[in-house]
Amino acid sequence: MKYFNTTGICLPEKNFMVDTTKKIDQILKMVYRGQYFIINRPRQYGKTTTLALLKRRLIPTSEYLPIFISFEASDCDVFKTVENFCKHFLRLLINDQTIKNNGFDKLISEQLDTVTSFLSLSDAITSILNTINKRIVLLVDEVDKSSNNEIFLHFIGMLRNKFLSAQKGGDTTFHSVILAGVHDIKNLKLKIRPDSESANKGGQYNSPWNIAVPFKTIMSFSPDEIKGMLDEYVSETGNQMDTLAISERIFFWTNGYPFLVSKLCLMMDEEVLPERDNQNWSIQDIENVVGLLLRETNTLFDDISKNLEMYKDLHNFIKSVVLGFNEFNFELDNPIISRAHMFGFITNTDNQKIKIHNRIFEEKITNYFLSKHQIDSLTNGKNITQPYISLEGGLDFRTVLDKFQEAVKEKYSKNDVLKSDEFLENDLRLLFMIYLKPIINGHGFCFKEVQTGEEKRLDLVVVYKNEKFVIELKLWRGTIAHKKGLEQLKEYMYKENVEKGYMLIMNKNKTKTFKKWDDKGIYCVMI
Numbered sequence: 001m002k003y004f005n006t007t008g009i010c011l012p013e014k015n016f017m018v019d020t021t022k023k024i025d026q027i028l029k030m031v032y033r034g035q036y037f038i039i040n041r042p043r044q045y046g047k048t049t050t051l052a053l054l055k056r057r058l059i060p061t062s063e064y065l066p067i068f069i070s071f072e073a074s075d076c077d078v079f080k081t082v083e084n085f086c087k088h089f090l091r092l093l094i095n096d097q098t099i100k101n102n103g104f105d106k107l108i109s110e111q112l113d114t115v116t117s118f119l120s121l122s123d124a125i126t127s128i129l130n131t132i133n134k135r136i137v138l139l140v141d142e143v144d145k146s147s148n149n150e151i152f153l154h155f156i157g158m159l160r161n162k163f164l165s166a167q168k169g170g171d172t173t174f175h176s177v178i179l180a181g182v183h184d185i186k187n188l189k190l191k192i193r194p195d196s197e198s199a200n201k202g203g204q205y206n207s208p209w210n211i212a213v214p215f216k217t218i219m220s221f222s223p224d225e226i227k228g229m230l231d232e233y234v235s236e237t238g239n240q241m242d243t244l245a246i247s248e249r250i251f252f253w254t255n256g257y258p259f260l261v262s263k264l265c266l267m268m269d270e271e272v273l274p275e276r277d278n279q280n281w282s283i284q285d286i287e288n289v290v291g292l293l294l295r296e297t298n299t300l301f302d303d304i305s306k307n308l309e310m311y312k313d314l315h316n317f318i319k320s321v322v323l324g325f326n327e328f329n330f331e332l333d334n335p336i337i338s339r340a341h342m343f344g345f346i347t348n349t350d351n352q353k354i355k356i357h358n359r360i361f362e363e364k365i366t367n368y369f370l371s372k373h374q375i376d377s378l379t380n381g382k383n384i385t386q387p388y389i390s391l392e393g394g395l396d397f398r399t400v401l402d403k404f405q406e407a408v409k410e411k412y413s414k415n416d417v418l419k420s421d422e423f424l425e426n427d428l429r430l431l432f433m434i435y436l437k438p439i440i441n442g443h444g445f446c447f448k449e450v451q452t453g454e455e456k457r458l459d460l461v462v463v464y465k466n467e468k469f470v471i472e473l474k475l476w477r478g479t480i481a482h483k484k485g486l487e488q489l490k491e492y493m494y495k496e497n498v499e500k501g502y503m504l505i506m507n508k509n510k511t512k513t514f515k516k517w518d519d520k521g522i523y524c525v526m527i
Contacts, residue, residue, distance in 0.1 A: 002236060004266035006044070006259055009052045016233050016265065018225045018258075020046075024053050026217045031058070031137055031176045036163060037215045040184040042344025043303050044259035046219055047180040051139045054178070058137055059098060064175070065134040067096045070141035071152075085151050086121040087112055093128075104132055118158045125162070126172045135175035143181040156185065157208035164211065182342060185209040220256030223247045233265075239273070241281035249286045255347065255358035259300055264289050291442070294363050301364055307343050308368060314339055321346065321354055322365050323429050324448055324458035324473075328354040363445060370434050388439055395440070395464040397471070397502055401525040402516065404435050404504075408527050409514050428506050428527065429458060429473055440464050459492055471502040476509070476526065486520055 005015040027050070030037055039047050051068060058066040069092040078088040090112055094105045111124040129136055143152065156179070165171035179185070185208065227247035234243060254260035267289045273279050308315045317336050320326045330348035332338045337354065340346045345365070347357045356362040388399050408431075436446060444464035462469040472489045476482070485503070493501045501522040507513060515526040 002232075004262050004269055006262045006266055008048070010046075010049045010262075011052075016229055016236075017049075017262070018221050018229050020050070020053065023217050023219065024050070024057060027054060027178075028057060030213065030215075031064075031178070034135075034175050035213045036159075036177045036209070037179075037212050038184055038209065039178060039180040039215055039219075040182060040342065041180075041219055042257075042342070043182055044300050045344070046258040048141055050219065051141055051178065051180055054137075055098070055139060063135055064137055065102065065132065066098060066137045066139060067093055068098070068139045068141070069093065069096060072142040072145050074145070079151050082118060082151060082154070083116045085155065086115045086118065089121065089155070090115060090124065102132075104128075107131055118154060121155075122158055122162060125174075129172045129174070138174045138177045139180070140178065141180045143179045143185075144183040145181070153185075153208050160208055160211050179209075179212075184342065185212070219258065221251075221254075221258060221261050222256060223251040226250055226256075226261055229265075233269075237279075239279045239281065245283060246281055246286060249283050253286070253290050253359050257344070257358050257360075260293075260358065260360055263293060263298075267292060290360065290445075293360065294367070303343070304345075304361070304364060305368055307345075308365075311339065314343075314345075318345055318356075318365060319369055322356055322362060322369065322448065323433075325429070330354050359445075359447060362448065366433065366446075366448070367437075369430065370437055373430065373434055393465070394467055395444075395462075395469070397462070397469045397500075398523055400436070400439060401471075401502060401504060401523065404432060405514055405516065405525050405527055407435065432473065432504060436462070459489075461496060468496060468498050469500070469502065470496050470498050471504060473504045474506070476505050476507040482519075486522055489522060490520070 002014060002016050005017070010017045031054070039050065041047055048070075055066040055068050058064045069089075074088065078084050090108055093099055094108045099105050099108065108128055111128065115121050115124050159173065159177060162171050162173035163177075166173045223244075224247075227243045230241065230243040230247055233239070234241060250261055250264055254264065264286065268281060268285060271292065272285060272289060308318060313336050317328075317340060321328065321340075328337065330337070330346075330352045332341060337346070340354075344357055345361065346354050349355050356365060387403065388396050390396050408428075433446065440446060440462060444462060444467075447461040447463070449459045449461070458473040460471040460473065462471065470489070470493050472485065472492070474485055482505075489501050489503060493499070499521075503519075503522055503524045505524060505526040507526050513526060515524075517524050
């Protein structure tokens with residue numbers, strides 16, 4: 001029976017997976033044209049599976065011979081010298097199953113002793129390809145896993161020179177070369193020297209792979225593609241669901257990130273269903289599985305924390321985005337924005353602004369920043385959940401804001417740090433989310449939406465069990481601006497289909513006033 005898979009290569013005959021036929025068709029057009037290109041996508045985005053499926057499609061043809069190699073398991077010694085690397089590259093070709101099946105492994109083995117430099121490797125490649133006399137397609141996975149990428153950069157520079165020479169009829173080289181990894185070739189130098197001043201300024205962007213054509217195939221999954229996978233699952237297992245509604249909800253959380261899509265389905269099928277008699281899926285099931293996923297540790301989430309810790313500029317930029325401190329244009333020429341996009345942290349909105357790629361990442365990254373601060377900074381370690389829960393088990397959000405105001409007021413009278421403009425404009429947002437987190441933890445989520453314009457608003461949508469609350473965080477800019485803010489919040493409440501709204505106002509006046517009042521059906525609290 002088929003199963004959902006989140007590790008290694010996904011295969012259509014073994015796994016429930018999105019039908020990527022159209023995506024593979026688009027990539028094959030580039031291969032047939034003899035183009036060189038880079039599939040650089042974030043971790044666990046389906047790159048290895050894509051290369052494997054490409055190879056499968058090319059093997060039955062008599063004209064093409066695909067070779068699939070990977071540097072993932074390569075020993076560190078391989079990258080210590082050029083000779084080690086060149087011999088290792090030939091051994092990778094020899095070990096490719098397609099090469100063995102066609103009896104070309106002995107041909108390549110004969111070149112091992114002669115290869116000591118990139119010049120001799122170039123000659124060996126020419127000799128091998130002339131003898132095989134097929135259109136060789138080289139698929140190279142995990143190009144950024146090598147311990148010394150400088151040598152690899154020289155290698156692909158050699159391939160570039162062979163490509164240009166072949167275009168003039170002066171050499172024989174691979175028909176098409178596809179490199180796959182997280183880093184684009186221009187970013188590999190950033191990886192080599194992540195903390196260098198020139199890297200931060202973009203000075204390491206000279207590419208030895210400027211022959212590559214842009215790779216524009218969309219590798220994320222659309223709701224329709226997710227639905228097709230779920231339809232197959234229903235047909236094979238007999239478990240029932242509204243596949244359209246479920247696929248849209250999975251997309252709502254993942255924005256089509258391949259690993260996250262498969263992971264939610266895998267957890268639902270193998271962790272949730274075995275524990276109950278009802279084998280059908282519901283929207284609430286997806287919400288519950290998202291909660292389970294956010295509480296676990298996996299390699300993708302580990303990478304998020306690792307990259308935020310490694311790059312200080314990235315850390316500060318993502319913090320500003322996720323907490324709504326600033327609004328940024330989606331400009332990939334900016335090295336920090338390019339790196340954030342490369343790691344999969346961000347994407348662009350319809351109006352070309354930056355947002356966190358998906359809601360699961362947003363939750364995970366927010367939790368990361370909250371954990372960097374004292375969680376009990378306003379609560380003194382007390383259990384703060386109980387006072388906010390109604391007799392019916394719902395959340396009393398008026399009380400949440402009242403108690404938060406009291407806690408800040410108490411701190412304000414004792415701590416001069418809380419009187420600074422920086423705290424009011426930035427850290428108070430973080431402080432409120434820290435305060436809110438243990439209240440909704442395990443029972444709901446908090447979505448953030450940064451609003452554009454001079455208002456510097458941060459709208460929060462809190463989902464607690466089956467309830468939804470809309471809260472606007474903003475600076476006090478006078479009565480006129482407040483009235484405008486009320487109308488904007490009313491519009492947002494209508495969009496979210498809620499009747500009650502809440503406003504947390506940060507007052508930067510030197511004479512601080514702690515107030516709370518109802519204004520046109522919106523409960524306002526000033527700090």
